[in-house]
Amino acid sequence: MRLAMPTGTVFPSLQEVGAQGRDFKDYLKERCRQRGVSLHRLALLCDLNQIYFYQSINKNKENPPPWVLRRAAPHLGVAYVDLLIAAGYLSESDLHDWSERGAAGYEREERTGD
Secondary structure: OEEEOOOOOEEEOHHHHHHOOOOHHHHHHHHHHHHOOOHHHHHHHOOOOHHHHHHHHHOOOOOOOHHHHHHHHHHHOOOHHHHHHHHOOOOHHHHHHHHHHHHHHHHHHHHHOO
16 A cells, blocks of 8 residues: 655555565655655754764664654654554554553563563
8 A cells, every 4th residue: 555645756655664674764764855854854853963863874774773763753743653663663463462452461561571
């Protein structure tokens, strides 16, 4: 499934980004372009060192860590959990399990260590 933007440009859905192994960094850059924010500006908005952020996007093989995605999500206009899915930190089955068990089940599990 593809999401059509008002400009007529077609972007992959978040599920496609994660499921097809599409480069998350390209997705992130495209979201920045969509929002009219440069990577440099996004780093400033997220209160991140610009060099660290640039290298985490352009040089590293791994995706940016979850704490960076948490800071970036509001400035990219997406939910944090959507970025986690797109980056491969969460899967649809994780969300399904969570919704079936509920947050209380996970809290109990963390306390008991099961």
